[in-house]
Amino acid sequence: MPARVVFVADNKLALLGFAVGICAGRFAELESVAVSAPARRQGVGKALCRQIIDWSKQVGAHTVELEVRASSEGALALYRSLGFQEQGRRPGYYRNPTEDAVLMAARV
Numbered sequence: 001m002p003a004r005v006v007f008v009a010d011n012k013l014a015l016l017g018f019a020v021g022i023c024a025g026r027f028a029e030l031e032s033v034a035v036s037a038p039a040r041r042q043g044v045g046k047a048l049c050r051q052i053i054d055w056s057k058q059v060g061a062h063t064v065e066l067e068v069r070a071s072s073e074g075a076l077a078l079y080r081s082l083g084f085q086e087q088g089r090r091p092g093y094y095r096n097p098t099e100d101a102v103l104m105a106a107r108v
Helices: 044-058 073-081
Strands: 003-010 015-024 027-035 063-069 085-094 099-107
Touching: 003 044, 015 044, 027 044, 044 063, 044 073, 063 073, 063 085, 073 099
Parallel strands: 027 063
Antiparallel strands: 003 015, 015 027, 063 099, 085 099
């Protein structure tokens, strides 16, 4: 049975961000990461991603996968800094605007 987790970052005054992960056996997915505009570029997203990666390892995953918009250069740089590598693309996956999804994975 898949396990899902949500990690939340706050500063006691405001929500700074959150990350959602799911694990089913040897594979986990970083489903979502969001950081509020004022908290961006301060390491919040990286810390949340690391929490998902660490949790994935603890529950037995060997690989963490994700997908991201091809134009999301900041997110792509973040994921690469965490050891994720491009595995492929889903052409036209996103809408408004139509855009490819970049598929990435990292061993944990």
